[in-house]
Amino acid sequence: LAAHTGMRVGTAVDTSALANDATYRAAVGAEFDTVTPENVMKWEVVEPEQGRFDFTQADTLVAFARAHKQKVRGHTLVWHSQLPAWLTSRSWTAAELRPVLREHILTEVGHFRGRIWAWDVVNEAFNEDGSLRDTIWLQVLGPSYIADAFRWAHQADPKAILFYNDFNIEGVNPKSDAVFALLTQLRRQGVPVQAVGAQGHLDTQFPIPTGIVQNLRRFADAGMDSAITEADVRSVLPVDATESAAQSAGYSAMLQGCLLVRRCLSFTVWGFTDKYQWVPGVFAGEGSAALWDENFRPKPAY
Ligand code: XIL
Numbered sequence: 001l002a003a004h005t006g007m008r009v010g011t012a013v014d015t016s017a018l019a020n021d022a023t024y025r026a027a028v029g030a031e032f033d034t035v036t037p038e039n040v041m042k043w044e045v046v047e048p049e050q051g052r053f054d055f056t057q058a059d060t061l062v063a064f065a066r067a068h069k070q071k072v073r074g075h076t077l078v079w080h081s082q083l084p085a086w087l088t089s090r091s092w093t094a095a096e097l098r099p100v101l102r103e104h105i106l107t108e109v110g111h112f113r114g115r116i117w118a119w120d121v122v123n124e125a126f127n128e129d130g131s132l133r134d135t136i137w138l139q140v141l142g143p144s145y146i147a148d149a150f151r152w153a154h155q156a157d158p159k160a161i162l163f164y165n166d167f168n169i170e171g172v173n174p175k176s177d178a179v180f181a182l183l184t185q186l187r188r189q190g191v192p193v194q195a196v197g198a199q200g201h202l203d204t205q206f207p208i209p210t211g212i213v214q215n216l217r218r219f220a221d222a223g224m225d226s227a228i229t230e231a232d233v234r235s236v237l238p239v240d241a242t243e244s245a246a247q248s249a250g251y252s253a254m255l256q257g258c259l260l261v262r263r264c265l266s267f268t269v270w271g272f273t274d275k276y277q278w279v280p281g282v283f284a285g286e287g288s289a290a291l292w293d294e295n296f297r298p299k300p301a302y
Helices: 013-021 022-029 057-065 094-111 135-141 145-156 176-187 210-223 240-259
Strands: 008-013 036-037 071-078 118-123 161-166 195-198 201-203 225-236 264-270
Touching: 008 013, 008 022, 008 071, 013 022, 013 057, 036 057, 036 264, 057 071, 071 094, 071 145, 071 225, 094 135, 094 145, 118 145, 135 145, 145 161, 145 176, 161 176, 161 225, 176 195, 176 210, 195 210, 210 225, 210 240, 225 240, 240 264
Parallel strands: 008 036, 008 264, 036 071, 071 118, 118 161, 161 195, 195 225, 201 225, 225 264
Antiparallel strands: none
């Protein structure tokens, strides 16, 4: 199906599992045509001390992807989470922090120049009601940090597709309305933002988002590409047959949405096996969010 539309199918990759688990490694190489580093391109990993950059783990994944003819989604440059302590444990003025952000983006994007297909430049900048999230970036730099980040990323790698990425923006709602309004406004101002990423973290306790196709299409109609960037569908454990069916329906709704919108470039799952999956560590009592179980057996959703 994907080959017909040009849509790519990807997964987030846990680089320690990639190094240590041969079954995992074989599946990443065989099942997907794009990969996203789950953690190793984040700020706390790549710039653990101010001005000292470490791309060792990310380079390993980029080399794996090249060997398997896969494209890489870079993730992520500007976020409020997984920041190093040197950045969060002191106060900054705008005049101090702006060059820190600029240097981080130019160095990281520059390091991978020509090898990253798409960058999640800004991640999770909005609240559910459509207001901007109260982060170090907004507090110190004001809302212009978003435009700056896209300009610097574009300067460092003009060919990478630059994404704004967030959760709960799969369907039409106040948050996706706000993202749409901001991105269309930035593009009118000439800011190089080309695409929107809907993370796609669903939960079988809650309804499947409504208006997925309508939402992705409005971005397409405004000249933007899109992607499902972090799909998973979790449940309260243990999972029964109804939840298993609901999981299949959730994955299907997102996959069909992407297949039905020509400008939806890729469908990426946030881990493909429950053996290495972030949900149990973050959502107490929940899990079983991936397409394969912890023994690499495909579930009905697969
Ligand atoms: C998660 C990883 O999966 C975890 O391993 C890590 O401990 C925390 O971050 N939205 C995002 C991702 O954009 O970067 C997050 O990844 C999941 C939510």
